[in-house]
Amino acid sequence: MQVFLDLEATMTEQSEFEVVYRGYDPLQADLLARAIEADGIVCRHLGTQHPAQIGLGELGAEQIIEVPQADRARARELIVALSGTPDEPAAGP
Numbered sequence: 001m002q003v004f005l006d007l008e009a010t011m012t013e014q015s016e017f018e019v020v021y022r023g024y025d026p027l028q029a030d031l032l033a034r035a036i037e038a039d040g041i042v043c044r045h046l047g048t049q050h051p052a053q054i055g056l057g058e059l060g061a062e063q064i065i066e067v068p069q070a071d072r073a074r075a076r077e078l079i080v081a082l083s084g085t086p087d088e089p090a091a092g093p
Helices: 002-015 026-038 069-083
Strands: 017-023 044-046 063-068
Touching (some): 026 063, 026 069
16 A cells, blocks of 8 residues: 555646756757756756667657746756856857
8 A cells, every 4th residue: 555655746746846847969968967967956857868779860759858836936047147047048158
């Protein structure tokens, strides 16, 4: 019976995550996820890191970063500071 209670708690925890980034560059998403984690925020980086291995082009698989609802604003501020807005990357050198 305890297993079902733990599973229910895990499902509740997972539903409290919110998307803070969507993009198609796996390298940028990985760097942003690492920066978010380095800032002490738990995050989940979803999406394949090697889309070409499953028949997609180099930038063919959507990358998603999720964080707990409570950390959403802080994570978005960090993403904007590092790369501009998620839909509008910062200009290069």
